[in-house]
Amino acid sequence: MSTPATVSAATAETNIMTTRSPRVISISSGKGGVGKTFVSVNLAAHAAAQGHKVLLIDADLGLANVDVMLGLQTSGSIRDLLTEGTSLEELIVPCKQGFDVLPGGSGLHELTNLNVREQQTILDTLRETGRDYDLILIDTAAGIGENVLYFASASETALVVLTPDPTALTDAYALIKVMSQQRGVRRFMVLVNQTDEIDGQITFKRLLSVSDRYLDIYLDYIGYVPQHTDVRKAIQRQKPLIHNGTDLSRHLEKLFDSLLDRPRDSSRSAGLQFFWEHSLAASLGDDDALNTTALQAEGKLQ
Numbered sequence: 001m002s003t004p005a006t007v008s009a010a011t012a013e014t015n016i017m018t019t020r021s022p023r024v025i026s027i028s029s030g031k032g033g034v035g036k037t038f039v040s041v042n043l044a045a046h047a048a049a050q051g052h053k054v055l056l057i058d059a060d061l062g063l064a065n066v067d068v069m070l071g072l073q074t075s076g077s078i079r080d081l082l083t084e085g086t087s088l089e090e091l092i093v094p095c096k097q098g099f100d101v102l103p104g105g106s107g108l109h110e111l112t113n114l115n116v117r118e119q120q121t122i123l124d125t126l127r128e129t130g131r132d133y134d135l136i137l138i139d140t141a142a143g144i145g146e147n148v149l150y151f152a153s154a155s156e157t158a159l160v161v162l163t164p165d166p167t168a169l170t171d172a173y174a175l176i177k178v179m180s181q182q183r184g185v186r187r188f189m190v191l192v193n194q195t196d197e198i199d200g201q202i203t204f205k206r207l208l209s210v211s212d213r214y215l216d217i218y219l220d221y222i223g224y225v226p227q228h229t230d231v232r233k234a235i236q237r238q239k240p241l242i243h244n245g246t247d248l249s250r251h252l253e254k255l256f257d258s259l260l261d262r263p264r265d266s267s268r269s270a271g272l273q274f275f276w277e278h279s280l281a282a283s284l285g286d287d288d289a290l291n292t293t294a295l296q297a298e299g300k301l302q
């Protein structure tokens, strides 16, 4: 039996591990084109400006576009990590806004379903390099593909982005359902994009009401982002728009501050250690087919 001294030493050790491990947040959505990459890039820029050491991973391995949104020149991608054995240090690109990017690579059809060995290689590499960061953001592809489940469910926190569009709502519910039932994710942050305060809340309440009825999960509403022409302009200029002094920027700053101030999830906060073990176990032990018919039946949103 442990003595009180050894118990407290073990607790202290766990605390040190936890505080040192990076916070890993995945940014996902059911439906495509709802604003995940826009949110990821601006959240990364804001967190870096707040003094965090941030790595943004472009995990949309088929259609990566973080580099495009930031106007980055990249010479390699996650593919080189897998096929050429290129080191992460060689692939990571520092950007002007003070954070680092791991580019995903576009048109890499063969990477849209990473096999277990590839998943293992990525996590093994990230586990080492990830220690240099205190925040890792993972911008995933849309939908409920295997890579999305792998990256999102292995993160400490899953941030789900949706719009008030009914199909975005139904697809967000499907994603949350699959992540909770197949991968054991219990807590989700939710951001409603391209809306206003009232519609943002209505959308969140719809998602909450169907989730409360059918799933054993906790949804945390982060807030809304307005529809604004500056977003498209910023994307065309290939720059984040945060910290440009506009009302939209101030709105995003407040939203991201409140997101970053959320307490860490102690049950999932062992960072990349957790990331590694949890996702590997999930991908090795889980090949349940997704019952889309049941999802649609349950997804009747009022």
Ligand SMILES: Nc1ncnc2c1ncn2[C@@H]1O[C@H](COP(=O)(O)OP(=O)(O)OP(=O)(O)O)[C@@H](O)[C@H]1O
Binding pocket: 029, 031, 032, 033, 034, 035, 036, 037, 038, 039, 060, 140, 141, 142, 193, 194, 225, 226, 227, 228, 229, 231, 232, 235
């Ligand atoms: N708040 C907003 N106001 C106006 N337009 C927006 C807003 N958010 C996103 N958009 C528009 O939506 C488009 C898609 O955004 P983004 O690429 O971030 O979505 P995504 O979810 O990452 O897409 P994908 O699923 O293809 O990865 C952007 O090019 C931009 O024009």
Ligand SMILES: [Mg+2]
Binding pocket: 036, 037, 038, 060, 065, 139, 140
């Ligand atoms: Mg995207």
